[in-house]
Amino acid sequence: MSDVASPVGRRAALRGAGVLAMALAGLGAAAPVARAPRRASAPAAGGLPDIQFDVAAYCTPEHDSGAAGAVVTPPVHTVFLTATLSRTPGPADQAELRRVLSTLEDRYAFGAAGLMTFVSYGLPYFARLPPDLVARAMPRLRADPRRYVLEEAVPGPTDVPAATKRRFNVPVRIEGNDLLLTLRGDRATVIQDALAWIRGSDTLAGRHTPSPAFGDLLTLTSSRHMFTQAGLPRAVAEQNTLPYAGFIQPDSPMWMGFSDQQAGASGPPAICTFAGHPSARLSTARPGDYFDNGGVQHLSHVILDMLQYYDMASATTPPSPNGGFGKRVQYMFHAPPIHPGSGDRLTDGGGPTLLPAENRGPDYAERTARGIGLPAGERRMGHLSTLQRSSRAPDGTPMHIRVDGPGFDALDVPDGGNQPKLHFSVFVPSADFFATMRRSQAAVDLARKHRVPEHDNGLERFITCTRRQNFLVPPRRHRAFPLVELA
Numbered sequence: 001m002s003d004v005a006s007p008v009g010r011r012a013a014l015r016g017a018g019v020l021a022m023a024l025a026g027l028g029a030a031a032p033v034a035r036a037p038r039r040a041s042a043p044a045a046g047g048l049p050d051i052q053f054d055v056a057a058y059c060t061p062e063h064d065s066g067a068a069g070a071v072v073t074p075p076v077h078t079v080f081l082t083a084t085l086s087r088t089p090g091p092a093d094q095a096e097l098r099r100v101l102s103t104l105e106d107r108y109a110f111g112a113a114g115l116m117t118f119v120s121y122g123l124p125y126f127a128r129l130p131p132d133l134v135a136r137a138m139p140r141l142r143a144d145p146r147r148y149v150l151e152e153a154v155p156g157p158t159d160v161p162a163a164t165k166r167r168f169n170v171p172v173r174i175e176g177n178d179l180l181l182t183l184r185g186d187r188a189t190v191i192q193d194a195l196a197w198i199r200g201s202d203t204l205a206g207r208h209t210p211s212p213a214f215g216d217l218l219t220l221t222s223s224r225h226m227f228t229q230a231g232l233p234r235a236v237a238e239q240n241t242l243p244y245a246g247f248i249q250p251d252s253p254m255w256m257g258f259s260d261q262q263a264g265a266s267g268p269p270a271i272c273t274f275a276g277h278p279s280a281r282l283s284t285a286r287p288g289d290y291f292d293n294g295g296v297q298h299l300s301h302v303i304l305d306m307l308q309y310y311d312m313a314s315a316t317t318p319p320s321p322n323g324g325f326g327k328r329v330q331y332m333f334h335a336p337p338i339h340p341g342s343g344d345r346l347t348d349g350g351g352p353t354l355l356p357a358e359n360r361g362p363d364y365a366e367r368t369a370r371g372i373g374l375p376a377g378e379r380r381m382g383h384l385s386t387l388q389r390s391s392r393a394p395d396g397t398p399m400h401i402r403v404d405g406p407g408f409d410a411l412d413v414p415d416g417g418n419q420p421k422l423h424f425s426v427f428v429p430s431a432d433f434f435a436t437m438r439r440s441q442a443a444v445d446l447a448r449k450h451r452v453p454e455h456d457n458g459l460e461r462f463i464t465c466t467r468r469q470n471f472l473v474p475p476r477r478h479r480a481f482p483l484v485e486l487a
Helices: 017-033 091-107 123-127 131-137 188-199 232-239 325-332 364-369 383-387 431-442 444-450
Strands: 077-085 116-121 179-185 218-227 295-304 401-409 419-428 463-473
Touching (some): 017 232, 017 401, 077 419, 179 295, 232 401, 295 431, 325 383, 364 383
Antiparallel strands (some): 116 463, 218 401, 401 419
16 A cells, blocks of 8 residues: 555545434534533643643643532533444555544644544454564553453443343443544534534535545444533433433533542543553553553443432332432442432432542442441442442552543434433553453442342442443554554
């Protein structure tokens, strides 16, 4: 293949472009009830960070919420695009992808106020390259050098069919995509424009700009729209007359009524890379290696059973006491309740959305599973307690950066109707680290050991994960079809 990108294929229709309809519909529906935050100016000097997900400086401001501490203001809209390849990319494809990514960043300033892009690659991509090349470049686990940092995602202990869900009993699927492109920004119109350009509009930011010219190389397999802003889930619920709309906290950025955007709950970007951080290094990578500032990006798709969350037997049945604030705050955070709630414990969420995401250490979940500190006879574990079993370095530093938020669409819903979603993505230092963290969070081992009832184990019964996949997010300098130039 020629080293020069060819214009051949520029006019060819993007394969799988029809899947963009779901993201475009979500953007169009959320745009009227969303607002663009006022942002501080993004850094102007020094170039963009080599760690692709080192973007906190491009999402300012943070604000102090009082008891909950510093809270970040993430981009309002995110679209995840997954794709497969029809062949192994060559140097011309690599050059074209560089052009595409640099063009997006030229037309729209990098940052939440403009547009941010991340590019990651799945195991099927690396299987297309010479095995010896991948073996030399791919970091391995320090704890077990026989294993690579990138391994395929595995079903979680509470995914279907290992577990049975009440309403959305959909088996989890491990996807096989080559590529994941993540687009983030505050303005739906900007992302819509970028998607139209990717699809073949030849216009970007109002200027004639040749659309991506990959010919038959790429086929889009899914598009997922995520929205994250205080009050948006309540607005979308009211817009769609959902039966529990009045119970959703009106200031919450998440369907389940609590804010999870605390700055202290995410690690420094370096700790999520292969080269590591003074607090932890899990791989054999060293600064200067090909993938040194890379990490692993997990992407999953989750249907939320909000009727069950409020303990409503049907859409016309009122919640039971198990759907009140006191129980929900324990499911989400820690037991016993970290806040008493207010009013009837249901209307407008029955309590505040911003609460401290306190680190109580890796042993706290087992303490409450044994009933220590709880009323006599109770055994209970909170989602945050179980997550903290393995999500931090020995010195307490978080080792993950989450990119997650609500969605509202029909993807994988059995009856084809729109349902509340959690679009979950996270940056971590290895696939093994995430698999361990997910097992810890499910806490099936503690529930069995200490006879914790299913209805007292965090959020597991309310969520149905239908898709999972792990990707390697390379350093920015190698984000365009990594290793192709060495093949």
